[in-house]
Amino acid sequence: MPKVKVDGVELEVPAGATVLQACEMAGKEIPRFCYHERLSIAGNCRMCLVEVKPGPPKPQASCALPAAEGQEIRTDSEMVKKAREGVMEFLLINHPLDCPICDQGGECDLQDQSVAYGRGSSRYHEHKRAVTEKYMGPLIKTVMTRCIQCTRCVRFSEEIAGVDEIGALYRGENMQISTYLEKASTHELSANVIDLCPVGALTSRPYAFEARPWELKKTISIDVSDAIGSNIRVDARGREAMRILPRVNDDVNEEWLSDKGRYMVDGLSKRRLDRPFIRLDGKLKAVSWDEALAAVAKIAPGNSIAAVAGDLVDVETMYAAKKLLSGLGSSVLEGRQTGLAYDTANLAAVNFNSGLAGIESADAILIVGSHVRWEAAVLNARLRKAVKHGAKVFIIGPEWATTYPAEFLGSDASVLNNLPAHVWSALQGAKRPALIIGGAGLAKGALEAGLAISEQLGFVRTLEDGSVWNGFNVLHMAASRMGGLVLGYAQKGGISDVAAAKPKLLLSLGADEVDYTKFADSMIVYVGHHGDKGAHAADVILPASAFTEKVGIYVNTEGRVQFAEKAVFAPGDAREDWAILRAIAQVLNVNVGFDSFDELRSALFAEYPALLVDGGLIDFGPLPTGVSGSAAGEIAYPIKDFYLTNPIARASETLAKCSAELLHGSQPQAEAAE
Amino acid sequence: MLSRGVHPLMADRHIYPDSPELRARWGNFAWTEANAAKAKEIVARYPEGRQRSASMPLLDLAQRQVGAETNTQGWLPIPVMEYVANYLDMPIIRVVEVATFYTMYNLVPVGKFHVQVCGTTPCMLRGSDDLISVCKAKKMPTGGVSEDGLWTFTEVECMGNCSSAPMVQINDDNYEDLTADRFEGILDALARGESPKTGTQEPGRHTVEPAGALSNLHAMVGENHDYRGEW
Numbered sequence: 001m002p003k004v005k006v007d008g009v010e011l012e013v014p015a016g017a018t019v020l021q022a023c024e025m026a027g028k029e030i031p032r033f034c035y036h037e038r039l040s041i042a043g044n045c046r047m048c049l050v051e052v053k054p055g056p057p058k059p060q061a062s063c064a065l066p067a068a069e070g071q072e073i074r075t076d077s078e079m080v081k082k083a084r085e086g087v088m089e090f091l092l093i094n095h096p097l098d099c100p101i102c103d104q105g106g107e108c109d110l111q112d113q114s115v116a117y118g119r120g121s122s123r124y125h126e127h128k129r130a131v132t133e134k135y136m137g138p139l140i141k142t143v144m145t146r147c148i149q150c151t152r153c154v155r156f157s158e159e160i161a162g163v164d165e166i167g168a169l170y171r172g173e174n175m176q177i178s179t180y181l182e183k184a185s186t187h188e189l190s191a192n193v194i195d196l197c198p199v200g201a202l203t204s205r206p207y208a209f210e211a212r213p214w215e216l217k218k219t220i221s222i223d224v225s226d227a228i229g230s231n232i233r234v235d236a237r238g239r240e241a242m243r244i245l246p247r248v249n250d251d252v253n254e255e256w257l258s259d260k261g262r263y264m265v266d267g268l269s270k271r272r273l274d275r276p277f278i279r280l281d282g283k284l285k286a287v288s289w290d291e292a293l294a295a296v297a298k299i300a301p302g303n304s305i306a307a308v309a310g311d312l313v314d315v316e317t318m319y320a321a322k323k324l325l326s327g328l329g330s331s332v333l334e335g336r337q338t339g340l341a342y343d344t345a346n347l348a349a350v351n352f353n354s355g356l357a358g359i360e361s362a363d364a365i366l367i368v369g370s371h372v373r374w375e376a377a378v379l380n381a382r383l384r385k386a387v388k389h390g391a392k393v394f395i396i397g398p399e400w401a402t403t404y405p406a407e408f409l410g411s412d413a414s415v416l417n418n419l420p421a422h423v424w425s426a427l428q429g430a431k432r433p434a435l436i437i438g439g440a441g442l443a444k445g446a447l448e449a450g451l452a453i454s455e456q457l458g459f460v461r462t463l464e465d466g467s468v469w470n471g472f473n474v475l476h477m478a479a480s481r482m483g484g485l486v487l488g489y490a491q492k493g494g495i496s497d498v499a500a501a502k503p504k505l506l507l508s509l510g511a512d513e514v515d516y517t518k519f520a521d522s523m524i525v526y527v528g529h530h531g532d533k534g535a536h537a538a539d540v541i542l543p544a545s546a547f548t549e550k551v552g553i554y555v556n557t558e559g560r561v562q563f564a565e566k567a568v569f570a571p572g573d574a575r576e577d578w579a580i581l582r583a584i585a586q587v588l589n590v591n592v593g594f595d596s597f598d599e600l601r602s603a604l605f606a607e608y609p610a611l612l613v614d615g616g617l618i619d620f621g622p623l624p625t626g627v628s629g630s631a632a633g634e635i636a637y638p639i640k641d642f643y644l645t646n647p648i649a650r651a652s653e654t655l656a657k658c659s660a661e662l663l664h665g666s667q668p669q670a671e672a673a674e
Numbered sequence: 675m676l677s678r679g680v681h682p683l684m685a686d687r688h689i690y691p692d693s694p695e696l697r698a699r700w701g702n703f704a705w706t707e708a709n710a711a712k713a714k715e716i717v718a719r720y721p722e723g724r725q726r727s728a729s730m731p732l733l734d735l736a737q738r739q740v741g742a743e744t745n746t747q748g749w750l751p752i753p754v755m756e757y758v759a760n761y762l763d764m765p766i767i768r769v770v771e772v773a774t775f776y777t778m779y780n781l782v783p784v785g786k787f788h789v790q791v792c793g794t795t796p797c798m799l800r801g802s803d804d805l806i807s808v809c810k811a812k813k814m815p816t817g818g819v820s821e822d823g824l825w826t827f828t829e830v831e832c833m834g835n836c837s838s839a840p841m842v843q844i845n846d847d848n849y850e851d852l853t854a855d856r857f858e859g860i861l862d863a864l865a866r867g868e869s870p871k872t873g874t875q876e877p878g879r880h881t882v883e884p885a886g887a888l889s890n891l892h893a894m895v896g897e898n899h900d901y902r903g904e905w
């Protein structure tokens with residue numbers, strides 16, 4: 001623990017800290033471009049220069065200098081001021097003065113830091129060098145003349161994404177950042193380089209020239225494109241959500257966001273259900289709310305009612321529907337739309353118990369039936385970290401392109417019943433062994449077999465440092481899944497039980513993945529926001545709110561409760577889901593016990609106190625013991641197209657483009673001249 | 675006009691465009707038997723897990739093989755870089771980074787003789803402009819290949835032969851102490867298929883020893899001498 005002095009103030013810093021970190025701990029702001037907490041240290045922008053004694057009598061790059069005992073660091077001396085001005089002047093030599101037409105304007109590190117640390121005016125009168133644009137795919141717009149060669153994007157793609165596709169070509173003044181032969185960047189986290197870029201060289205292509213940061217209203221929310229629950233910020237102007245950016249949460253998504261979560265935002269304003277419809281003679285007809293609710297009342301289901309929750313709905317919606325059903329005397333609730341029917345008696349067995357952050361410290365990981373890159377892109381980056389720390393990864397399932405060394409053991413789930421000896425000994429010898437069962441694994445009975453292995457090898461154990469390690473994990477794919485399971489949205493036989501019950505009224509809460517042909521005899525009331533599969537099958541459509549348009553609670557795959565705020569209002573006549581369900585209760589003469597959202601929440605929290613804490617983990621208790629069973633069958637991953645997994649994404653033009661170009665190989669469309 | 679001290683030719687470096695024709699010509703590139711053995715030997719120089727370090731010598735080897743096949747100094751078409759990347763099991767972009775960084779890797783086709791004239795200050799003071807004029811007179815195109823396929827001319831920065839300036843590097847050999855006449859003689863000899871003497875062209879000079887008499891450090895001739903006290 002070296003002691004250093006920063007601007008005369010002595011402080012102790014952790015061993016291995018850099019001078020830059022020491023300065024930050026002392027509360028000093030150090031300007032930087034290339035340095036990033038989550039990337040390796042490059043030390044090439046030179047903006048973080050400070051004066052350090054003892055040492056050579058010149059300013060030193062603090063990001064790459066280890067803090068050592070007895071250092072005297074100055075961040076406020078004349079030398080430092082001049083050094084920063086000098087570096088800034090060099091950086092601006094080739095940087096165009098096009099801030100007024102640059103999308104980074106207003107949230108640009110270079111802009112901010114040149115105001116704070118640069119000289120007042122320019123002394124440079126020569127030509128600036130220009131660099132041709134590089135194509136990087138449908139998501140990343142490049143203006144490479146603005147690039148200051150910090151190489152954050154290069155390091156991100158190599159270190160975090162694990163896909164070496166961006167590089168720094170040529171040298172010196174002619175150095176250019178490019179993908180190989182200007183091919184599109186294809187991995188699932190690619191757009192994070194836009195956030196990393198400290199200047200306007202890499203900006204968001206779909207968002208180009210759409211809005212300025214200062215005219216946007218920022219609302220904190222939760223990503224619903226997968227079950228990770230990435231923390232996001234929705235930037236809205238007026239009634240439209242303009243863009244989605246990740247927020248930092250080290251326990252969940254660090255500061256990354258999958259491309260799908262980021263770019264399904266334009267799907268929020270397309271193909272929306274903005275008025276109620278009822279089906280007359282096979283055709284949908286727009287009607288008023290009164291008529292639509294009257295149509296629901298006419299169904300008069302009695303207790304022959306069932307509810308299926310979609311992948312994107314919040315806990316409150318599901319709770320309101322549950323109350324409605326129980327008021328009518330039904331408890332036929334289901335959320336696993338595609339027919340999964342794993343045992344949910346003990347939710348610890350279907351939880352991501354090691355935690356998303358915890359999996360980084362695992363040293364042997366067996367993945368059963370999960371295409372992690374597509375099912376939880378952010379988690380895949382964590383797995384890569386674990387492998388970098390020495391973890392071995394084995395995967396049962398069809399092969400996919402991992403971003404780390406991993407061994408595929410075969411695509412039949414039965415491999416799990418009889419693991420190869422080297423896999424068994426790797427798991428046995430590991431200090432923190434982990435098992436990850438994905439949806440495709442759950443479909444083939446991997447849950448029971450996995451629990452048996454976990455018990456046999458003691459995946460739940462107390463470590464040397466006294467902490468408890470639980471390496472048994474289930475990775476879900478739907479944002480609503482864990483919340484739904486907590487509320488009891490699970491029948492013993494899954495959705496076939498719901499179909500077998502032949503409900504008179506099937507309440508579809510944005511359920512767009514259900515095979516509705518099995519419900520031919522039911523009247524389907526669809527409460528959702530997009531004209532997708534559910535709406536096509538519906539007899540009554542009640543337009544509801546998307547995740548950005550309502551306050552809601554989501555429980556992610558590790559059982560973390562997270563609250564999302566409302567960013568914008570739903571379009572047209574659409575209402576918030578809970579209010580629609582309350583109105584249905586009214587016309588069906590059911591008392592659900594709440595008249596306002598606050599009352600709903602109070603009732604919810606009274607019944608499920610674990611949901612009360614924003615950011616808290618639900619304690620599901622110990623894993624079940626004595627479980628046995630065997631897995632069997634060819635594993636088939638449920639996601640066929642990463643970019644089109646939910647109704648919002650399917651409505652998004654951007655993601656349609658991504659799907660066509662990145663997954664199906666169509667040629668990029670030339671953009672019209674701007 | 676020189677722009678801000680950066681040589682204009684360096685800015686001209688670019689990767690030869692990828693095309694079906696290029697793929698058809700070079701897609702089947704593979705080491706010759708002799709080069710395969712050499713490549714194996716090169717890779718073995720580096721410790722296990724550090725095979726990527728071999729990318730530089732292997733790119734050179736590949737360039738020479740391309741040169742042998744095309745009877746030129748050789749260059750690195752995209753498929754050949756991909757071959758090297760595959761051979762070392764490393765991402766192609768990392769190989770391209772190396773190949774584009776170092777100017778001794780030719781990114782576009784060159785002639786049989788790649789004439790690199792040093793134009794940095796000592797050579798310039800000793801008459802490199804005359805050498806460049808000779809190249810121009812021989813119709814060597816800058817960066818491209820002359821019509822007869824023999825010549826590619828590049829003006830380069832210091833090659834570290836200042837004491838025998840001006841100098842020219844042609845493929846692997848240096849020719850120093852040049853004048854326009856001597857240079858022309860060398861070029862003609864090369865064109866005739868001869869192998870002119872490399873190194874200094876000054877009669878009586880062997881290497882970069884002082885031309886004529888010693889001008890300073892006289893006391894060092896016989897034995898080591900500490901001059902520091904005399905400063």
